[in-house]
Amino acid sequence: MPEPIDFYFDFSSPYGYLASERIDELAARHGRKVRWRPILLGVVFKHTGAAPLTLVPLKGEYSLRDFARSARFLGVPYTHPAKFPLATQHAARAYYRLRDQDGGQAWERARAFAQAVFRALYVDGRDVSSLEVVLDLLATQGADREALSQALAGAALKEQLKAECAAALAMGVCGSPYMIVDGEPFFGVDRLPQMERWLTSGGF
Amino acid sequence: MPEPIDFYFDFSSPYGYLASERIDELAARHGRKVRWRPILLGVVFKHTGAAPLTLVPLKGEYSLRDFARSARFLGVPYTHPAKFPLATQHAARAYYRLRDQDGGQAWERARAFAQAVFRALYVDGRDVSSLEVVLDLLATQGADREALSQALAGAALKEQLKAECAAALAMGVCGSPYMIVDGEPFFGVDRLPQMERWLTSGGF
Numbered sequence: 001m002p003e004p005i006d007f008y009f010d011f012s013s014p015y016g017y018l019a020s021e022r023i024d025e026l027a028a029r030h031g032r033k034v035r036w037r038p039i040l041l042g043v044v045f046k047h048t049g050a051a052p053l054t055l056v057p058l059k060g061e062y063s064l065r066d067f068a069r070s071a072r073f074l075g076v077p078y079t080h081p082a083k084f085p086l087a088t089q090h091a092a093r094a095y096y097r098l099r100d101q102d103g104g105q106a107w108e109r110a111r112a113f114a115q116a117v118f119r120a121l122y123v124d125g126r127d128v129s130s131l132e133v134v135l136d137l138l139a140t141q142g143a144d145r146e147a148l149s150q151a152l153a154g155a156a157l158k159e160q161l162k163a164e165c166a167a168a169l170a171m172g173v174c175g176s177p178y179m180i181v182d183g184e185p186f187f188g189v190d191r192l193p194q195m196e197r198w199l200t201s202g203g204f
Numbered sequence: 205m206p207e208p209i210d211f212y213f214d215f216s217s218p219y220g221y222l223a224s225e226r227i228d229e230l231a232a233r234h235g236r237k238v239r240w241r242p243i244l245l246g247v248v249f250k251h252t253g254a255a256p257l258t259l260v261p262l263k264g265e266y267s268l269r270d271f272a273r274s275a276r277f278l279g280v281p282y283t284h285p286a287k288f289p290l291a292t293q294h295a296a297r298a299y300y301r302l303r304d305q306d307g308g309q310a311w312e313r314a315r316a317f318a319q320a321v322f323r324a325l326y327v328d329g330r331d332v333s334s335l336e337v338v339l340d341l342l343a344t345q346g347a348d349r350e351a352l353s354q355a356l357a358g359a360a361l362k363e364q365l366k367a368e369c370a371a372a373l374a375m376g377v378c379g380s381p382y383m384i385v386d387g388e389p390f391f392g393v394d395r396l397p398q399m400e401r402w403l404t405s406g407g408f
Contacts, residue, residue, distance in 0.1 A: 047261050049253075057251050058378035062391055072408055073398050174262035187266055190394035194277050204276055 004033040005195075006180040008168050010041040011088035011128060012052075013176035014067040014078070017118045019189040021076045023179070024111075026192060030199040032181075036111050038092040041176055043165040048174055052085040070189065077123050086129040091117045093157040094134050096164065097148060098141070113141045208237040209399075210384040212372050214245040215292035215332060216256075217380035218271040218282070221322045223393040225280045227383070228315075230396060234403040236385075240315050242296040245380055247369040252378055256289040274393065281327050290333040295321045297361040298338050300368065301352060302345070317345045 005027050009016030020036075027034045045051060053063040064080060071078030095117075099110035116137050120126040126133050131152065139145045151157055168178075172185055179186045179195055184203070186195045197204055209231050213220030224240075231238045249255060257267040268284060275282030299321075303314035320341050324330040330337050335356065343349045355361055372382075376389055383390045383399055388407070390399045401408055 044262070048263055049255070049260065051253070056253065056378075058248070058373070058376060059252055062376060062378055062389060065389070066391065066395075069398060069408075073401065169262070172262060172266060174260075174266055185266060185269070187270065188394070190392070191270075193397075194273065197277065204273075 002030075002032055003182055004035045006037055006171075007034050008037045008039055008171075008173045008176065008178040008180075010176045011038055011091045011114075011117050011121065012085050013041060014080070014122065015070070015189040016176040017122045018070055018074055018076055018078070019177040019179075019192065020115060020118050022074060022189075022192060023177075026196055027199075030196075032199065034111075035107070036095070036114050037164065037168065038088070038095050038114065039165045039168045039173065039176070040089060040092060040161070044169065044173060044175060047169060050175070054084060074189075079122065079125055081121055081125060081127075083127055083129070086121075086127065088129065089158075089161060090131050090134040090152060091128050091137075092164075093152055093161050094138055094148060096160050097151050097157055098138070098143060109141060113138065113143075116141065206234075206236055207386055208239045210241060210375075211238050212241045212243055212375075212377045212380065212382040212384075214380045215242055215295045215318075215321050215325065216289050217245060218284070218326065219274070219393040220380040221326045222274055222278055222280055222282070223381035223383070223396065224319060224322050226278060226393075226396060227381075230400055231403075234400075236403065238315075239311070240299070240318050241368065241372065242292070242299050242318065243369045243372045243377065243380070244293060244296060244365070248373065248377060248379060251373060254379070258288060278393075283326065283329055285325055285329060285331075287331055287333070290325075290331065292333065293362075293365060294335045294338040294356060295332050295341075296368075297356055297365050298342055298352060300364050301355050301361055302342070302347060313345060317342065317347075320344065 007023055009020065024034050054060045067080060068078055095110050095114055098113050099106050117128050120137055121128045128134060135145050135149055138148050171180060175187055177189055181195060181198055184198055211227055213224065228238050258264045271284060272282055299314050299318055302317050303310050321332050324337065324341055325332045332338060339349050339353055342352050375384060379391055381393055385399060385402055388402055
C-alpha cells in the first residue's frame with residue numbers, strides 16, 4: 001500500500017473545509033487514504049505572523065468573495081459563518097480522542113466526525129466553537145457523550161493537541177489546508193490540481 | 205468590444221511572472237485584451253501587513269518549492285533569481301513611460317517591454333532592479349535610451365507610479381498578480397482557472 005496523504009487543517013479554515021469535501025475522493029482515485037490532522041492556525045500564525053484573512057485590510061473583503069466563489073467553482077455548498085473567525089480547540093481535541101479509541105474503525109469514525117463539524121459550521125451555520133455543539137456532534141457519531149465531556153475537560157487531550165500542532169510545525173505546515181504526499185507539501189485548496197498531477201505521475 | 209482585463213503585478217512577483225506568461229492567450233480565447241499594470245508590492249504590503257513570501261518563517265521555504273513547481277505545472281521556464289526580493293520601481297516607471305508615448309501601438313510596446321523584464325529576471329537571471337539593465341531592455345524595444353534615462357530621473361514618472369499604485373489600492377488590489385474582469389477580482393495565478401470559467405460563462 002502506498003503511504004496515506006497527510007491532510008492538515010483548522011476547522012475554522014474555509015479553504016480547509018473546501019479541501020475536506022474533495023480530498024478523499026481525489027486520493028481514492030490514486031489508491032490512497034487520507035490522514036486528517038486538525039490543528040490550530042493560531043499556533044501557526046505565531047510563527048508566520050499571519051492573521052485570519054477576513055481581518056486583514058484589503059484581503060478581508062476579497063477573501064469573503066473568494067471563499068464563496070471558490071466553493072461554487074468546486075461545487076461545494078458554502079455559507080459564511082456569522083461568527084468568524086472562531087476557536088476550534090474543542091473540536092480538534094475531540095477528533096484526536098475519537099481517532100485514538102480502540103478498534104480498527106477509529107480513523108474512519110474520527111473522519112466522519114470531522115466532516116460533521118465542517119458541515120455544521122459551513123452548511124448549517126452552527127457555532128462549533130461551543131463545547132455543547134461539539135458534544136452534540138460527537139453524540140450523533142455514536143460516541144459516549146459523558147465520557148467525552150470528561151476527556152475534553154482533562155489535561156491529557158490539551159497536551160495531545162499541543163503536540164499535534166508542534167509536530168505539524170516541524171513538518172513545515174504554514175497554513176490550512178496543507179497536504180503532504182510522499183514528502184511533497186501542497187499548501188491551499190488551489191493546489192489540489194497540482195497534488196493530483198503529482199499522484200498521477202509520481203512527481204513533475 | 206468587451207472591456208479589457210486589468211492585470212496588476214509587481215515585476216518581482218514570481219506568481220505575477222507565471223500569470224504574465226499565460227494571461228494574454230487566455231484572454232484572447234475569450235475575445236479580450238489585457239491591460240498590464242505594474243505596481244509596487246511594497247505599497248500594498250504597507251496596508252496588508254504582508255512581507256515578501258520568501259522572508260516569512262515557514263512560508264519562505266515552501267514558497268521557493270512552490271514557485272518552481274507551479275512553473276513546471278504551467279509549463280513556464282523558471283529560475284529563482286539570486287537576488288530576491290528586489291526593487292522594481294525603475295522597470296515599472298519605464299513601463300508607464302512607454303505606454304503613454306504617442307502612437308496607437310503604445311500599450312503593445314509597453315507590454316513587450318514588460319515581458320522582456322520578466323524574462324530577463326526569471327529566465328536569464330538578470331538584475332532588473334538596476335537602472336542600467338532597465339535601460340538596456342528599453343533599448344532592445346527600440347526606445348530612445350537617452351530620452352528615457354532623463355525621464356526616469358525626473359519627478360513626473362515617480363509621481364505617476366505613485367498614482368498608479370494608489371489607484372490599484374483603491375480597486376482593492378491586495379497582492380500580485382491581481383486581475384479584474386468586469387468588476388470581478390481574481391487574486392493569484394492559481395485563480396486563472398476560475399477567471400477562465402468566469403469569462404466562459406459570464407459569472408458563476
